[in-house]
Structures are given as C-alpha cells and as structure tokens.
Amino acid sequence: MDTQHPQQQWQQAVTAYAEAVNRHVAQGCAQGHDTAQAPCPPAIDHLLDAWQLALHAINRPGIDEHQRQLFREAWPPAHDPLLPLLPSHGQGIAQVLLLDDGRLLARIGMPHxxxxxxxxxxxxxxxxxxxxxxxxxxxxxxxxxxxxxxVRVTDGWGGPQVARLSWPHGLEGLPPGYPFDPFDLPPTPTRLLPLPDGRRVLLVSREGIFLLTPQGATRLLRREADILAQLADGTDPDDIALPLTQAHAALSPDGRRIVLGEQRGNHQVLDEHLEPLAEIVPAGEHPHFVLFNHRGDQLLLNACQGDGGASLGVTLANLATDPQVSMLQDGVQIHAGVARQGEYIVGDAQGYLRGFGEDGRAHWQHYLGSAISAMDISADGRTLVAASHAGFISLIALDSKRPAWQIGTGEHAEVRRWLFWKGWKKAMVW
Structure with missing residues (x-):
C-alpha cells in the first residue's frame, strides 16, 4: 500500500510522466523516427477526489497569491489524469482575448x-x-x-460606442426573384472582426460570412456568382445549400486584406473594397482555417483531411499575378492560432500548441490537452492564452523557464489555469 500523501503521489506521478514524455520526444527528434513505445500516462484516478477537494479549498475566499502558487507546486496541472471527469464536466470555450491591461475575456461554451x-x-x-x-x-x-x-462597436474595451450595426436579414447577395427565405433568427457568430476604421465588422457564421456596415450587410460567402451558376445549371433553389461548413476568415494586421473560406471551395482573398485579389486552392480536401503572419505579408491556409491537415504559406507580394505558395506544415489540423514576430503559434486537435517559423521550420510544442478551441497573444508577443474543449483556459509566459511538470519542448511556462466546468458553481483557478 502506498503510504504517501495523495498530493505527493500526484506531484511525483505528474512530474515523472512529463519528464519521461519530454525525454521520449527529445530522443525521437535527435535520432529521427522513434519506434520506442511512448510512456504511459500515470494511473492516478484514485487521487481525483483528493485533488478536487484540494482545488475547491484553494478557491475559497481569502486565499492569497502565495498560497495559490504553493498549491500549483503541490498539485501540478495535468490533463490526462482528468480524463475520467471530462465527459461530465468538460466544455468548449469559443473565444479568448487578452486585454492590454492583463484582463481576459472569454466566451464559455461554443458559439451555438x-x-x-x-x-x-x-x-x-x-x-x-x-x-x-x-x-x-x-x-x-x-x-x-x-x-x-x-452589434455595437466600442472604442476600447468599455469605451464609448462608435457604431451600431444590424444583423443581416438573410436575403443579402441572393439573386432576386427566387424563393429564398430570410433568417428566422440572427446568425450565430463564430467570429466577429471589427475593421480598423471602427465602422465595419466582419461577421463569420454558419449562416454566411458578411460585412456589417451602418448602411447594411454585404454577403461575402456564399458568393452570388456561385449561386447563379448553380441556378443556370438547373439546380432547384430549394436544393442550393446556403449554410456554410467550417466558415472561417481573417483580417490582415492593417485591415486591408480579407481572407475567407469554407469547406466546399477555395480560399478567397479580397481587398478592403471587397474586390477579389486571388483564389487559392487549399492543401487538402476541406479549407479549415486562415491566419496572417505578424507583418501581414504572408498567409497560413490550413485544410483538414480526416483527423489531419496541411498548411500552405502564401506570400502576399504579387498575389494577383504570381502568388508564391509553399507547404508550411503537414499532418496538423489547426483549430486556433496567433502570430508573433517570425513565428506562428497554432493549436491542434490533439491538444498541442505548436510554434513554427514562416518557413515552416518547427520551433517547439507545448501540451495543454483536448482539442484547442481558442487563442490570443499579447501585443508584445510575450504572453499567450489558450483554451480547450476540456474547459481549460491557460495563461502562458512565453520564452520563460519551463516547469518540470510541463509536457513540451519549448521554454514556456504556464502561470495560471482556469477550469470552467459544467456542474461546478464557479470557475476554479489552478
């Protein structure tokens, strides 16, 4: 019988497993393809009740920061030991934003x-x-x-309102004279992206991608030309699928380029006047995700294929006449991402954060667990926030000493984790 305190068992098991995984990965990177069996996660399900009691205790009123830090050292964060609890407690977190003063915004629950x-x-x-x-x-x-x-647009978080925009009615950009129906309810946003003029907002939704302005909404996808082509081919209007699958879009850092797509077509690049600049064939079957680099002169375009995916890098110089396209990554299905100087940081379906260069060269990986659902990065590129379908929000100090319990290859340190779990009365800080 193990006579150690549950906290000691947890601490030793989580740390030993992280160190074993990190050694395994390092050996594989140094020696090429590693055929050795990966370490098995620790069997510490019997400690979950003690962990929950300790976690709730450290989240009582009056606990100071020093006590929280001692708790993290005693019960280091981990994902795999919590797997038995995730079916009943885990939930996706649709979006996170890191404000410049250090506060976080989050939408708990996925868009729908x-x-x-x-x-x-x-x-x-x-x-x-x-x-x-x-x-x-x-x-x-x-x-x-x-x-x-x-939709309200404010100048700063909590600042004055500068625009008020209406939802699309659903008939924008559809050929007149056909029996298309307006929306019964407003579209559910999967992304809202204000343009830098503060007067327009890019709305990404399953119901369509629209540009909202004070004068009304413009449908960007599905394109009217594509609908007209289907009608010309004799397709019954009732058989034309207007809803989008995996709709996605991004704005360039200066707001002068819009890239959008969904799983049944190519990626579209538009200028600030909504004029088409280029159409880019994806690297896989289903366009899935798009991200501009930090400077705004390169695009990352991800397409998924089964459980995997592939990402193209597209240079924006000479985009309309001679686009330069290269393979950035192969095998990764991207669910969220950010960019900093010289580096993309993306979150995948396996729960990893991955940093790699604009040339595709791998830099590092960092394990959070469960599919990554949302990410943001500070203006100086030093702090990352990532959320997952396990109901985690993780605040990470980039380019900082990695703790012994962290699974990853980069020197990055998680400094705080929140658990937003179904069935709990409040969020828990870990």
Whole structure:
C-alpha cells in the first residue's frame, strides 16, 4: 500500500510522466523516427477526489497569491489524469482575448451553445451581462459586442460606442426573384472582426460570412456568382445549400486584406473594397482555417483531411499575378492560432500548441490537452492564452523557464489555469 500523501503521489506521478514524455520526444527528434513505445500516462484516478477537494479549498475566499502558487507546486496541472471527469464536466470555450491591461475575456461554451461571456482578472470572474459574443480589431483598438439586438462597436474595451450595426436579414447577395427565405433568427457568430476604421465588422457564421456596415450587410460567402451558376445549371433553389461548413476568415494586421473560406471551395482573398485579389486552392480536401503572419505579408491556409491537415504559406507580394505558395506544415489540423514576430503559434486537435517559423521550420510544442478551441497573444508577443474543449483556459509566459511538470519542448511556462466546468458553481483557478 502506498503510504504517501495523495498530493505527493500526484506531484511525483505528474512530474515523472512529463519528464519521461519530454525525454521520449527529445530522443525521437535527435535520432529521427522513434519506434520506442511512448510512456504511459500515470494511473492516478484514485487521487481525483483528493485533488478536487484540494482545488475547491484553494478557491475559497481569502486565499492569497502565495498560497495559490504553493498549491500549483503541490498539485501540478495535468490533463490526462482528468480524463475520467471530462465527459461530465468538460466544455468548449469559443473565444479568448487578452486585454492590454492583463484582463481576459472569454466566451464559455461554443458559439451555438447557450454560453456566457465573462471577464477574468485577479479578483475573479465577472459575467458580462448583455454580451453574447465579442471580437477585437487587428490593431487592438475597436471591440465588437453582440447580442440578439445587434452589434455595437466600442472604442476600447468599455469605451464609448462608435457604431451600431444590424444583423443581416438573410436575403443579402441572393439573386432576386427566387424563393429564398430570410433568417428566422440572427446568425450565430463564430467570429466577429471589427475593421480598423471602427465602422465595419466582419461577421463569420454558419449562416454566411458578411460585412456589417451602418448602411447594411454585404454577403461575402456564399458568393452570388456561385449561386447563379448553380441556378443556370438547373439546380432547384430549394436544393442550393446556403449554410456554410467550417466558415472561417481573417483580417490582415492593417485591415486591408480579407481572407475567407469554407469547406466546399477555395480560399478567397479580397481587398478592403471587397474586390477579389486571388483564389487559392487549399492543401487538402476541406479549407479549415486562415491566419496572417505578424507583418501581414504572408498567409497560413490550413485544410483538414480526416483527423489531419496541411498548411500552405502564401506570400502576399504579387498575389494577383504570381502568388508564391509553399507547404508550411503537414499532418496538423489547426483549430486556433496567433502570430508573433517570425513565428506562428497554432493549436491542434490533439491538444498541442505548436510554434513554427514562416518557413515552416518547427520551433517547439507545448501540451495543454483536448482539442484547442481558442487563442490570443499579447501585443508584445510575450504572453499567450489558450483554451480547450476540456474547459481549460491557460495563461502562458512565453520564452520563460519551463516547469518540470510541463509536457513540451519549448521554454514556456504556464502561470495560471482556469477550469470552467459544467456542474461546478464557479470557475476554479489552478
């Protein structure tokens, strides 16, 4: 019988497993393809009750930062030991934003879930009443706040309102004279991206991709030309599928380029006047994700294929006449991503954060667990926030000494983790 305290068993097992995995990966990288069996996760399910009691205790009122740090050292964060609890407690987190003052915004629950927008700071978690979805412009100045009544644009988080935009009615960009139906309800945003002018917002949704302006909405996808081509081929209007699958879009850092796509077509690149610049064939069967690099002169375009995927790098110089396309990554299905100087950081379906260069060269990987659902990065590129379908939000100090319990190849340190779990009365800080 193990006579160690449950905390000691947890600490030793989690740390030993992380060190074993890191050695295994290092050996594989140094010696090429590694055929040795990967280490098995520790069998510490019997410690979960003790872990939960300790976690709830450290989240009582009056606990100071020093006590929290001691708790993290005693019960180091891990993912695999929690797998038995995830079916009943885990949930996706649709979006996270890191404000310049260190506060976090998050939407708990995926876009079509009955979720909640919250603000997170060192004093706790505060629900944002009247806000169901949010977004920020690439220059970090303007914010879009949405609910059933429409979309407000504010100058800064909590700043004055500068625009009020209506939801699309659903008939925008559809050929007149055909029996298309308007929306019964407003579209559910999967992304809201204000443009740097503070007057327009790019709405990405299953119902379509639209540009919202004070004058009304413009449908960008599905394109009217594609619908007309189907009608010309004799397709019955009732058989034309207007909803999008895996709709995605991104704005360039200066807001002068829009890239969009969905799983049944190519990636489209538009200028700030919505004029087409290029159409890019994806690297795989289903276009899935798009991201600009930090400077805005290269695109990462990801397409999924089964459980995997592939990412192209596209140089924006001479895009309309001679686009330079290269393979950046193969085998990774990207669910979220950010960029900093000289580096993409993406989250995949296996729970890894992966950093790699604009030439595709791998830099590092960092394990959080479960499919990554949302990410953001600070303006200086030194702090990363990532969320997962396990209901985790992880705050990571980049380019910092990696703790012994962290599975990963880079020198990055998680400094805080929040658990937003179904069935719990409040979020827990780990």
């Amino acid at each position: 879930d009955n979720g909640q927008v919250v603000q997170i700071d060192r004093n706790g978690v505060t629900p944002m009443i009247g806000v169901e979805h949010f977004g920020r412009c690439p220059r970090r100045r303007y914010f879009a706040l949405a609910n059933a009544q429409g």
